[in-house]
Amino acid sequence: MEDFLNDWGLSLAVFLPVVGAAIMALIPRAEEQLHKVVALITTLAVAGMGVALLANFDMGRSKDLQFVVDASWIDVINSRYIVGLDGISMPLMLLTMLIVPLCVIYSWNHFPEPHNPKAFLILILILETGMIGTFAAQDLILFFVFFEIVLVPMYFLIGVWGGEERQYAAIKFFLFTLFGSALMLVSFLALYFLADASGTAAGVANTFDMRALPEATAGIALSTQVIIFGGMFLGFGIKVPMFPFHTWLPDAHTQAPTVGSVILAAILLKLGTYGFIRIAIPILPEAAIEWAPIIGGLAVIGIIYGALCCLAQTDMKRLIAFSSVAHMGYTMLGISTLTDFGMNAAVFGMVAHGLITGTLFFIAGSMKERYHTLEIKRLGGLLVSAPKMGWVFGLATMASLGLPGLAGFWGEVPAILAAYSPAEGLSEPLFRAYMVIAAIGTVLAAGYLLWLYQRTAFGTPTEEFVDDPHITDISIPEWVAWVPMIVLILALGIYPNLLFNLTDPAVVAVGDLVAAAAGS
């Protein structure tokens, strides 16, 4: 069993969703129930795979890659099929495996127009493969392939099942991210040509092996490293999204179907931040030190700017979308400190934001279904009309504003803390200024979130909805989809070491690479 997991477990987890999708492609479209069951079984099997991997994961050496498979793939360019998990990728992979089945369950009885569960679920399964593959890949080309696979199903989810301006939003999302990816690919190719990995485990001079590259870049001139980092910065930064590359996000979120928004917020954004921690910083730590002040600066601008834009929104879903810009600002601030403290906070923040903002988008979707609008002016009195949903919304709001005891806090305050003392080579006064700005952002976050809550949940329902029979409380599929998220938000908030314990050793290893680069 253990051998099987070691050799095949991770690959199975990556490709099982595609297998499920292939089976579904063979089933006639009219068999809707069967499609749903197959999709659910597939995603649950993947989640089960994830649990098996976690159970066999050696916590003691979570800084090392485990379940590694290294097979030849595209020999011409020395690109290999390498997958593996460590303490950084494990939690994000598990998050993916959790969110996707919940999305399938949530969709059970309400697929958005134009319905068609078959196509919808197949796309979601392909999406899952792309996301898990991105977190598992240890070869730059493989990573890139998975990173790009993700775009396509999401493009269709938004473009076909989305809101009124879905086509504009879908194309904007696709092209904007693709633009970043193109530059990222340029950087990957540059690394391939310029790095000398002959002295490393890869054994050849030109490689895409992410395990070998950190040791192979010492020979590249700093100015070149900075340019290469710049390409990755655009690729990952657009995905995060960082100010000022964020403008695709509110449109994509507002137009996407509920499940699309949830996956987008919970996981797709993390591909960007993960890329920084997994690829950009370890491979080019010296360039990272050069770029860090800019990244940190954009991060704190994003925090304040995102919050201010939230205050100006009149649509609830768009407000939540903008809040992602602010929240990912904290994550990027943590990363930009280049310290183990900051990056730990960032990984925690990614998981927390996935759970919390995912829940918020679920709620927004359910409210839209009941009220047929998310215009804040017209809402009100959710606690009267649907008290349980009001409570869950309240909890998610509190988590989102970083209340201690809930998951959001542990991504936020440690990130602010890390900025007080950034890695060697970075300007302390500058980062302390960032720290203060980021801390002020928490006030604004409380402002827009509680103001939103006050206007939508408190008070009495507006005239048009006061006796509307459609405004019912949480349904069974909604409970099933939300309870795991709520439980995790609470569990991680109360005992954060559940996650820190896993990520810390792996993050320390990244931090050490930066420290070594700063010292040299």
Place this chain on the structure above:
Amino acid sequence: MFFLENAWIIPAIPAASFLLILFFGKRMPRKGSEIGIAAVGLAFAFSVLAGVAWIDRVENPPPAAHDTEQVDEHVDEDHAEETEHAAADVVQVAASEEGGEGHHAVEPVTNSWTWWQSGGTEFQVGTFVDGLSVMMLFVVGLISLLVHVYSTDYVRDDPRYTHFFAFLSLFTASMMTLVISENTFQIITAWEMVGVCSWVLIGHWWEEKPNADAALKAFLTNRVGDVGLVIGMIILFFAAGSFNVVEINTLASEGALSHTALLAASLCLMAAVMSKSGQFFLHTWLPDAMAGPTPVSALLHSATMVVAGIFMVARMYGVFWEGLSIGTSSINALALIGGVTTLVGASLAFVQRDIKKVLAYSTISQLGYMVMALGVGAWTAALFHLFTHAFFKACLFLGAGSVSHACHHSFDMVADMGGLRKYMPHTFKTFMIASVALAGIPPLAGFWSKDEVLAGAQQLGDGGYPLMFVMGLLTAGLTGAYVTRMVYLTFFGEHRGHGTPHESPKTITTPLWILAGFAAVAGLFNLPDAIVPDGIAYRFEHFVEPTAAYFPSISHPSFSWGLAIVSTLIAVGGVAVSYGYWFQGRWHGITERNGVARAGYRLLENKYYLDTLYETVIVGAIKGPIARASYWANQNLFDRVVDGVGNGTVDGGRRVHKYFDRAVIDGVINMSGRSAEGAGAALRLIQNGRIRQYASLMFGGAAILAGVLIVIV
């Protein structure tokens, strides 16, 4: 000893009660209130046992273990030099302790578990129990229990009765966690948890917008302070290399930390004190918080939650002592803020019509006394005042609730009250006792603690804190005066409301009598040795004030008959002037006749215009023009660039894109509508369609760019 070592049980009980009430409360015969009362009663009983165990520990201290391992290796590395540097001071401190009063250092009882880790270091969560903690546990437990009992009647027919009790339990758990926190991260956590309970409970009747507004204002103002709390704790973490309260305070008291860092940290933490404990100029949320149910005002917004700031300063006193040079200055930020607050609060209490607002401003004023006492170095006086104030102010608030119960739920003293002494004898008597205690007339509780605060301002520091001393005396007079006005408007004269008021039931009057009892006698716990023999003098100081190395070596003011008489005369003078005005009708119409008086009245009526500044100018600007401008920039600058690039590209290759659009997107919709294999077709399109062309174009472009890059560099 058991309850000192396992103090975590005490907050765990109400925390469990919160969950139980939330999930099962509605199904219980008394809708969950019985769970809350039982849990808080048990927690209170355990708090008392912990108190007894602590008293025993102070009386029979365990053999001194020289806990050098408290300061872990991490700190040693960072501060090896400074520690050596400070070694001389430590010896002095130790010597003065032994030589002075001859009491043995009583170490706190701590217990901890791993909570989280980062950068290879593990951080703890745990309990830290000393005299201060058990005193706070006692106060929180007792008042919470009485408020629970009182609430069973007060909110009886409330639609959210069960939720109300659930959150009272959660609040009690959070507050009890706060007072036994062993590290600063835990303090932040508990601190914000009490804040969120306050938000929920102020907004308990959220159907009405003003209540929801008040809750939001309270939360946001506290968030402003939290920024200070978080940054202050961060500075301390990097200065001391630890979140641990004992380590930080020990290093600070030893002089091992840089003065600049401590000063910066103290000033940041002060922002948190100002917001949580209603200090000038972040106090404006507290009067608005009276929108919540009265038991909440009694428990959270007078007796316990708002003293969290006082507690925090007291807990981190080593930091403030060194950072603000409390022992050697004659003015500092903490003392000044406290002094100003005490005057501002007392002056604003004059012009309120709403009895709860009078009490709210009075709370602000009394909290100002406590902060001022901490600022001048009178640690014990501050905590003693916290102790006595909790009883008499909770009594006053609950009394106000009882009064409003009788007056059709109105709190307007001018329109709906008056003459109630005839109808509500129990409420009247208890209210009078607590009022006299608040006014600081001997021998009731308020006198003794206030006298210590004033003595501290007179005697401590570098030749006393004269400015604070004057402010404190002035406030004593003002307090007597506004208390008299409040009592007159409520209980004397003729009844101005409609109907016949009635006395409240036993569930309400019993807590009132218990609190009135404490308001009368709590002062006896710390009688000066000038009045009573040594064995029973300064008991509060003896048991509550820490003696171990984490606490700075402070000095104590001595009792002075002169000061006691002067401060009593001033308080009585305040009462007399007010008595003349209200009871005997002298000087009426002075605001019409005298321009200065009129201007002063208007300034007070508008609360020094602070609310206008905050709500209209600051929040209004951020919510309105600034937020709109940001969004305008987003739509018209950043997004315009994106759209511009996109449209330009589209124009350039219009034919390709048009084809792409129609074929792919519309194709999917049409086909999925038409054919049973629509999705399969869509997927085929992904494989065969334009996207592949697109992707290959992109790869090609990337390869060219890569080539260019390699040629260039």
